[in-house]
Structure formats: C-alpha cells, structure tokens
Amino acid sequence: MPVIEAEDIVKQYAEVRALDRIRFSVEEGEVFALVGPNGAGKTTLMRILTDILRPDSGTLRLFGQTKVSDALPQIGYMPEERGLYRHLCPLEVVAYFAQLKGLGRRAARQAAESALEAVQMSAHARRKMSELSKGMAQRVQFAATLAHAPRLLLLDEPFSGLDPVSARDLQRVLQDQRRAGRAILLSTHNMALAEALCDRLLMLHRGQQRLYGSIEEIKTRFADDSLQVEYAGTLPQIACARMEPVNATTARFYPQDGACRRAILRALVESGADILRFEPVVPTLEDIFIRVVGAEGEQALRQTETQERLTDL
C-alpha cells in the first residue's frame, strides 16, 4: 500500500491555479523528490499533505486513508519557513511537538531526548533556543520532525541554509530513516542532492505536473545519442554530429540529421581520430530541470548555488 496516493489534486487561489490535477504516489522506504522553481506549487502541495490546506478537488490518501487528519500523527513535517519557541529549551520544544503528535508526556520527553541525540544536540538540550546558532536550531527542528517516529517525513527544502557538516549529518540521518522503512518526501532546488538521495521525483512548474517517475528512468528518457570522447592529437569535424569541446582532450558529439551513436562512432573511426575512450552522455537532473522549466529553472538553480556558496563561507 502506498504511503501517499494523490489523484488529480487541484488547488486554486483566486485567479491562480496553484496545483492542476497532480497525480503521484510515494512508497514505504522510498526517498521521493519534489522539485520545481519558486511558485511551482511545492509548498502548497506540502500544506495539503499536512492538512493545513484542503484541495479544491481530487483525492488524497495517506496510508490508505482519505481523512488526512487521521494520518497526521504518522507524519513528521519540516516546513521551509523555520522557527521554534525562542524562550524554551530544545528538550521542551521537541517534547511539546511530540505530544501534539499523540505521545504521552513522559514518552514525549524520552522521544525528545532520543531525537536530540540522533541529531547530536543532547549537549544543548537544556539551553534556551534563543542562545543557539541557526544551524543548531535547524538540527532541533529536524529532531522535532523525527521525535514521534513518523512513518512519513515531509521535508521542505531541508538542506537550505545548512553548513556542509550539518548537511552531511542530515543526509546520514535521512539514510538511516530510509533504512528503517520510512517514506521521505523532500522538496528541493538542489538537483545534485535530489539525484544522490532520491529514488523518484515529481517535477512541478506553475502548478502543472511536468515530470514524474524514477530518476534513472527520467534520465534515460532525456538521454539522446550524444557521445563523450577522450582523444589524443586533434579531432576532425564529422558531418553527422556537432562537436562541443569539454577540455583539451575531451569533446562531446551531438547527433545531427537523425544520426545514431553507432554512426557517429563509425564516422570518427573512419576519419582517423585517435580515440582513447568514449561513453554515451547521460544528462544530469540539473540539465533536465533546465530543459523542462527553461529560464525559471536556471534562475532557481542559480539561487540555490548562491545560497550554498554563502553558507560555505
């Protein structure tokens, strides 16, 4: 039974259609990426999944139930806009959120202690939130998402603003959660991370579903007969492909006039080129993202890169 099953979800804000007939499913033990540029409808979809917003039409089943509110205790949600009670300590904050998810007072406190340990925040469990750094606060937020041992994690831009060490730690915790059989849906602009962490994805653009499926399958779908060739000496021009140099000894050949990979390779060999290595070019998720959502996608990726550079500093 899928953890999430969405069929033709529609959400309209006044004149804007934020989500237009969105269909997807997420399975147990799966890491699922929700990608798209700003304004694509990712946050609206997350809020519908957490029952903060209701869809105008369509069917949503969580753990097989159509009443989303009944499934909330099994969901851990980390919104993009983060914040916690500044006058409380992490232990109190995490325990309170765990109680709201149905744990008793004592169980919630024990769960909070374990979750803080999992994100390496035990040493700071009794300090005031206002005294913690942004990265520490983000770890506490993640602990609050995990404390009640949810079967589904919804993480909206979980890596934004994290320093490289914290990002690596978060990836480790996510892998642990996946191994424990939990379903993870994360929205991100970071295509490299989505490619590294996720099994499948849903790409949205202006409320429309643009891509949906396994990452490997999508990459294969977008692959053409381009070839990357490593060579010695010089490469001659060939008629059946357009050449783009990558560096002094590597170039890419993009097929022209319906030529196939085999024809390109044959033409290169016949031209006398000294070929050391060749391989088919597989597009990255980033290439696909830009190709699908165009200039907006490129802008979204640039924003993510800038944020990451600033964080690295």
Place this chain on the structure above:
Amino acid sequence: MSRNVRVVAWHEYITNVRRKEFILLTLGLPVLMLFFGGLSVLGTTAAVGTFAARVTLETGIVDRSGALDLSEVEPAIPDIRIRSYADENAGLQDVRAGRIIALMVVPADYLATGNVTVYRQSRGLFNQRERVPVGAILMRGLMAKQGLEKPIRERIYAPVGESGARVLVQDRSGAFVPLHPGREAARLILPYLFAILLTTSIFISANYLLRGIAEEKENRVIEVILSSITPETLLRGKLIGLAGVGLTQVGIWATLGGVPALIQFSGYIQLSPSALAGVLLFFALGFGLYATILAGLGALGTSYRESQQIAGLVSFGAFFPIILILALVEFPNGALARILSWIPLTAPTTMVIRMTTAEVPPADILLSALITLAAIWLVLRLSARLFRFGLLIYGKRPTLIETLRWLRQSS
C-alpha cells in the same frame, strides 16, 4: 475537552506562568501598590500633622460699614486674632511686613452689595493652613450686631449640632438602617473593584494570547503546529490555557489585595451567593467573548505591536461601562444599564457592576447571558476561520476585502 486541547492549554499555561514578565508583574504589582499606598498614607499623615499644628491667624479688619460687632469672633473661632484698623494703608503695611495674615476691608455699602476685599500675601492656591474664615467672621460680626439672643445665634451658626443628623437608608431587604460611611463606600467600591478585576483579567490574558499568536507567527512555529492539530483545537487550547494564566494572576492579586479589602468591608457588603455566582458567570462570559474576538483578530496581525493596536480598539467596549459607573450604580436597573446589558461587548462589565450594586431581575440576567453566549458562539466560528486564514499569512496584513473573501469561501 480533547486530548490535544489539553496539551495546548497546559503548554500555554506553563510556558506563560514561567515567564519572567509574568512573575514580575504578578508579584511586583501588589508590592508596588503597597509601596505607593504606604507612601500615600505616610504623606497624608505627615500633611495632617503639619495641618494640625496650630497657627494663630492675626487678621486685620477695616469696617467702613459699621454693620459688624467683632467682639464675639475671637472666642468663637479657634486661633483667630482680630485687629481692627481705621486706616487701610496701615493694615496693608502690616500685611506686607507679615505682622498680620490678611486684611479684610468691608466697604460702606457692604449690607447692600456684600462686597468685601481681602489683602494677603500669596501662599499658594491650596494653602489650607493660613486660610482666613472670611464668611464666618462676617456672619458672627453681623449676628452680634443684630442683638439676637445667644442660643439662637449659636443654633444659626450650627443648625444640625455636633453629632449631626441621624440618617436612615433603605437596604436591599427594604428595611431602614442607619447610614454608615463604610457601607456607602462599599456600595461604590465593590462594583468598581469587580469591574476592574474583570477587565484586568480579560486584558492580561488577552495580551498573553496575542503575544503567543504573534510570536508563533513571527517564529513560523505555527506551520509545524498546524501540521499536527487543527486551528480550532489550537484556538480552544490557547483560550483555556490563557484563561488559566489570567485567573492565576487575578487570583494572586485578589489574595494579596482584594481579600484584605473584602475583610475590611465585610460588615458592609451585601452580596448574596446567587449574585456572586452571577458575577462569576459574567466573568467567564466576558473572558470567553473578548479572548475569542482578540484571537481571531490577532491572527491577522503581522506583529505583536500590530495585534496590540487591534486589541486596544476592541477592548474599549469592556472599559466603557466603567466610565459610566456612577450612573450605573445610581440606577442599576435603569434604561442605560439595561441597554448596555444587551450589547455583547459591554454586557459582561455592565452586569458585573449591576449585580454587585443591587438585585437585578432574573429575566435581565438571563437575557444578557443568552445574548453574550450567542455572541461568543458566533465569534468563535468567525475567529476559527480567521485563525485558519490569518495564521499562514506572514509579513503582510490581509486587506478587508481579502479577509471577507476568505470568510465567505470558508463558510
């Protein structure tokens, strides 16, 4: 009460009563009031002591009317020494030199006009100590001149006698009992005290409520909470938790200040158990109404300060009957009191004032309670919708049109 309402209520209660500001305000205010009260008592005692120190009031008189016989003034008025002057200038010189406190010049046409001129050094508007009893001097001077018998003259000076008139007033049971200043004071103090307690408890709790909502919006915690519970559950939990905070605070103040005051006036207070129950009912209704309104409006504010401004406007309704307290105490079952009891925003405070003043007809109590309950039911529904809508709006206050559109869509 659902489990999550209890969790939110307890969280709101415990996190607020542990705040430094709560502890400081709750314990600090009575201490501050005791301090200023003590200071005031000490100041008054000192002032009375100074006033009580006897001063001889040397007073000069130039009588050009010939209508006065001043021989009986000195024995009758304590501390007065009369010095007659034939010449006004000589008297004025003595005023300037400080030899006399004042100089009264009684003109020749005094009997026809009543005009008198008093010359004195300026000693401030409120200087009671050196005040010359001009009227008493003239009255005694005139009476003595007329040759009336002394007992008659003395009765004219003091028509009621030293022990005063014996005044009997009707109490709540209809019997005439001797007028007692303590009871008369309690008649005004009691409704005033309860009205102030009601409005204070409402607005302290409402303030915590607004601050809690504003903080959760500013900190973006609200989205995590709403992914666990409904806005309605959150609203109910907050209302209950913060009612507890307000009651704790008012309870502490009542114990520290109100109970001693009630003991002081216990002999004069006539508040039946049913009236006390009615007061408590309108306390609860008042809190329920205002907290619900403010929660809905507070969710629309983008910051604590903005929410406070909204709260300030609405809270005027609860204070309004206090402005009219003299009229309400005088006519507790009059037209004004009745009309204010039918308006939901003014009903709780008005009813508290009325019920602590007089017997209020049961029909009036029932009607007012039903109107307030209906208003709470309506406002709770609207506030829950505003709460759901307003909580996810960050940084920008929704326009009236947006708010109305949301209310229509969510109905």
